[in-house]
Amino acid sequence: xxxxxxxxxxxxxxxxxxxxxxxxxxxxxxxxxxxxxxxxxxxxxxxxxxxxxxxxxxxxxxxxxxxxxxxxxxxxxxxxxxxxxxxxxxxxxxxxxxxxxxxxxxxxxxxxxxxxxxxxxxxxxxxxxxxxxxxxxxxxxxxxxxxxxxxxxxxxxxxxxxxxxxxxxxxxxxxxxxxxxxxxxxxxxxxxxxxxxxxxxxxxxxxxxxxxxxxxxxxxxxxxxxxxxxxxxxxxxxxxxxxxxxxxxxxxxxxxxxxxxxxxxxxxxxxxxxxxxxxxxxxxxxxxxxxxxxxxxxxxxx
Amino acid sequence: xxxxxxxxxxxxxxxxxxxxxxxxxxxxxxxxxxxxxxxxxxxxxxxxxxxxxxxxxxxxxxxxxxxxxxxxxxxxxxxxxxxxxxxxxxxxxxxxxxxxxxxxxxxxxxxxxxxxxxxxxxxxxxxxxxxxxxxxxxxxxxxxxxxxxx
Numbered sequence: 001x002x003x004x005x006x007x008x009x010x011x012x013x014x015x016x017x018x019x020x021x022x023x024x025x026x027x028x029x030x031x032x033x034x035x036x037x038x039x040x041x042x043x044x045x046x047x048x049x050x051x052x053x054x055x056x057x058x059x060x061x062x063x064x065x066x067x068x069x070x071x072x073x074x075x076x077x078x079x080x081x082x083x084x085x086x087x088x089x090x091x092x093x094x095x096x097x098x099x100x101x102x103x104x105x106x107x108x109x110x111x112x113x114x115x116x117x118x119x120x121x122x123x124x125x126x127x128x129x130x131x132x133x134x135x136x137x138x139x140x141x142x143x144x145x146x147x148x149x150x151x152x153x154x155x156x157x158x159x160x161x162x163x164x165x166x167x168x169x170x171x172x173x174x175x176x177x178x179x180x181x182x183x184x185x186x187x188x189x190x191x192x193x194x195x196x197x198x199x200x201x202x203x204x205x206x207x208x209x210x211x212x213x214x215x216x217x218x219x220x221x222x223x224x225x226x227x228x229x230x231x232x233x234x235x236x237x238x239x240x241x242x243x244x245x246x247x248x249x250x251x252x253x254x255x256x257x258x259x260x261x262x263x264x265x266x267x268x269x270x271x272x273x274x275x276x277x278x279x280x281x282x283x284x285x286x287x288x289x290x291x292x293x294x295x296x297x298x299x300x301x302x
Numbered sequence: 303x304x305x306x307x308x309x310x311x312x313x314x315x316x317x318x319x320x321x322x323x324x325x326x327x328x329x330x331x332x333x334x335x336x337x338x339x340x341x342x343x344x345x346x347x348x349x350x351x352x353x354x355x356x357x358x359x360x361x362x363x364x365x366x367x368x369x370x371x372x373x374x375x376x377x378x379x380x381x382x383x384x385x386x387x388x389x390x391x392x393x394x395x396x397x398x399x400x401x402x403x404x405x406x407x408x409x410x411x412x413x414x415x416x417x418x419x420x421x422x423x424x425x426x427x428x429x430x431x432x433x434x435x436x437x438x439x440x441x442x443x444x445x446x447x448x449x450x451x452x
Contacts, residue, residue: 006312007305039375044402046395047384052335101335107387108380114336118319121336125311127303149303161308165315172319177340179323185346198347201428208431209355210378212369215432223433 005247006168008160012152013291013299015128015162016083021282022119022166023081026096029113030074037103041066051109052101053094066102073099080124083133085147089124096120116277118169119286126162127152132302154300166286167253171243174260178240191237193230197223203271215272222270236263246287257284350425350440354385356403358450360417368419372403372410385421389445396421396446404450417450 030037041063048060076092079085100113127149129135135148152158181190189195204219222229239259246256264278277283291299322339325332333341356368370381388395404419424439431437 108383180344205351
């Protein structure tokens, strides 16, 4: 069972496609929000509250240095997505994690970036560039072997290891979120309509007073249809606490992915908090045989 | 790459990801990145919520809410946490944010005569505010104010 859970034999294309989606998302975040992160790095020093790798610094770094680091991270992510020099991918992954740790070191720790950073790290440490990659092309040529993973069979346990590690880290994140809820003052009482309404209310107040657009109509509906929130709260809590079960069986993992995606849709509608990586479905791709989008005749060519 | 090495990598990464649960038990306010115990929505809520917000007002200019973009490049949650942190640090920190907002307001908007930026703290009952339509802020407290320069 351990063998099936952690080292199933899988086609090289599966972790490769996950590399492209997770790395692509990370790159798009840097591309789109890079200017905002640069502005953040120029905020007054007294707002700096470093966490994670950023805790190495007691005060903000030179903003120009930050910009340079950000460019370097974008370059690293581009190489990661293209599957070039995958032996050096862990460096790019650590740069990504360090950058997002720095960006979340200004008074509020965001929890929307952890998942794709951890997935990128897992894919960087495992052979996820043995297909659909520059390294694959180099492998055929026999060039630069010291920059890439050694050649493997098209279907190998190492590719399954890559995918299952990504799944495990994803499930741990959701399990901890559920554990944090029941570990709080309310315990299992967290899963009640009253509590969920209170959580929505707290977020709605901040939104109303601090944003230009104010709060959405769906919040008012949530208060008026309060009784529906009881079952929703229970489903959310169970989806999180039972997340580890999703690793036991592939179909359970897929059902769990759909339920968790629905939970994120609910959070988006009722609280206007959008965890885009899961909402786009990218966070849950590891639970599906994504290589099947490629016609079978092409899979071994890529 | 042997299975033994793969198992070591799995154990290191998974145990590291689980590790935040330990300090979280001891220090509930602990959190980090990328290792976190994801405490979102886990705190119990009171009937009223404390909110710190910013408004601009003056003669002939009714109170106008100032969105978070005037003092942070992060999201609205970060804007909220920064106001809270400034409140904890004291008047000097609040005055600093106030002046920053006033300066940006003067640059972006047409500043009218004798406009001032106010950082306010109050209590809001969400149900009362959003469902019953009683849009009031209780226990209003002026934390800082500063003029918008023309």
